[in-house]
Amino acid sequence: MxxxxxxxxxxxxxxxxxxxxxxxxxxxxxxxxxxxxxxxxxxxxxxxxxxxxxxxxxxxxxxxxxxxxxxxxxxxxxxxxxxxxxxxxxxxxxxxxxxxxxxxxxSRNGGKLVLITIIVLLTFGIIIDLSLILLDWSNFPIFTIMFLTLFLVRQTIKKNQNKLIGLFY
Structure with missing residues (x-):
């Protein structure tokens, strides 16, 4: 050995x-x-x-x-x-x-860090979507949905591959 x-x-x-x-x-x-x-x-x-x-x-x-x-x-x-x-x-x-x-x-999105990441993504998505709605370029919150969907899909893939790490996870 x-x-x-x-x-x-x-x-x-x-x-x-x-x-x-x-x-x-x-x-x-x-x-x-x-x-x-x-x-x-x-x-x-x-x-x-x-x-x-x-x-x-x-x-x-x-x-x-x-x-x-x-x-x-x-x-x-x-x-x-x-x-x-x-x-x-x-x-x-x-x-x-x-x-x-x-x-x-x-990926370091294990544990409580997931909530912070979701909040940041939602914030950016909402800001972009509100800007597009105010400029009359969109009537639908596409970026908020897209950011959240991409994050959740990526998170699911990493979890299934056992590739998550995080504090208290």
Whole structure:
């Protein structure tokens, strides 16, 4: 067994142990869906991105696996609440998310960030639609509907592909 196989086994084992240590209410603080999605792609189904440097991706995957193990250790050594969980996410999961976004096409719209994104899209859509209605170029809120539809379709695709990551997700 090489180091990479050992890391894979260790990551799965430690996540299962960590997840079982928390009650349902506290599990959100360890970002379980984000971690499951990372494990699904990084450990269970790694794929080389043809648009990226293969050697850099392989080295990055090892680095991210070690970062994930550091996160598990940090969670165990921290009294978890929403503030400490947010700090742990920013220091550990966020860099992993950057890597997963670059190499695996992840989206950061998991968790509560979805609501903020929808509000921003609706705001822009409404502004554009109101401008078009005031200029008598349209009588229908096409941009609001289009932005919302595109976002929801993209979100559904990413969710089905297990490529979402987010704070408390």
């Amino acid at each position: 090489d180091e990479n196989d050992n890391l894979d086994i260790l990551i799965k084992k430690q996540f299962d142990e960590l997840y079982s240590e928390f009650d349902k209410k506290s599990q959100k603080f360890i970002n379980p869906n984000s971690i499951k999605n990372i494990i699904f792609h990084l450990v269970d189904n790694p794929k080389i991105n043809p648009n990226q440097n293969q050697k850099l991706q392989e080295l990055g995957e090892i680095r991210m696996k070690k970062k994930l193990l550091e996160y598990f250790k940090a969670v165990r050594n921290t009294d978890l609440n929403k503030f400490s969980a947010s700090d742990l996410y920013k220091n550990h999961i966020d860099p992993i998310g950057d890597f997963m976004t670059d190499y695996y096409g992840f």
